[in-house]
Amino acid sequence: MSTEQELNDFLKGVERRAFKRTTYAVRDEDAALDIVQEAMIRLAEKYADRPAEEWPLLFQRILSNATMDWFRRRKTREALVQNFSSLQTHDEDEDAGDLLEFLDGADNTHQDGAGEPLLLRKQTLALLEEEISRLPERQREAFLLRYWEELDVNETAELMGCSQGSVKTHCSRAVQALAKALKSRGFAP
């Protein structure tokens, strides 16, 4: 049985990312805090006795559900716009060139950001966060789970309730859209 200290440590380790991830989705810090708190409490009440290794996936699922519940409750115009925008088609071939150029640009920059001015790094981050918020909901979720939470394709597909192929498609479109947006504004990754 997992201890209280383990639960506390786990939540401490995921709370910041959970907050940011939720903020990208709902674009409201107060709402994001409420959702993260709700997810933490749901995990603590229902799954505290489960092995600690199961918590990361459980927490991501609970957080996704809590975010969806928030959207359902609020039913804002934003949510509808995001859903409709996810139906838009993309020109894969056109985006392919952007991604490869983006990666070429990345090779020319310092990976640790040491040589990059602080202001530029902050601007890049702000732009990236803005673009992530603009992504269609499923693409954003796939991108954040796959690359930020570092889940594998199978785990991401399981959490999102879709096929592995769909996860790859969502991730591909998200990365291409982000790379294209950064490149068009003259930023390196």
Next chain:
Amino acid sequence: MNPSSLSEPTALDRAGHLLAARLDEGLPAIGADITERLRFARERAVARARHARLESAATAASAPAWAGQSGWALAGPGGAVAGRWSFGDARSGNGRGEGSGWTKLVSALPLLILALGFLAIQDTLVEHQILAAAEVDAALLTDDLPPQAYSDPGFAEFLRRQDR
């Protein structure tokens, strides 16, 4: 530039991880107020977990231990009386059918009580209806006016005019 190279997971994953790594830079910049509210939320969640554990432990301690299937016994380590009801050791298989019967009987008891309650209510209602009908009959029979008068059309018309 070859677009087909995009299909290689490494190119996509590399770009994805590069972008995600940028996001990590924003984590330390989260404001103190947000951090404090996250800490509060975390502590609240941990307290809830503690409360849930205590509650389930208390429930397990106070409820009859329906652990076995072999009949009523005051069980404890080595067969000593533990101060609570328990259904002995299911593995022994002793009286398994009897224990199952007891469980079914106890489970059916609330339903039995409910059914008896409904029957009692129905009985009372029927009795009330009979008494009310008897009162009307008695009033009609003891009145100066014969009951046949109420079936007479002329008398009915007379009553209607009286009402007006």
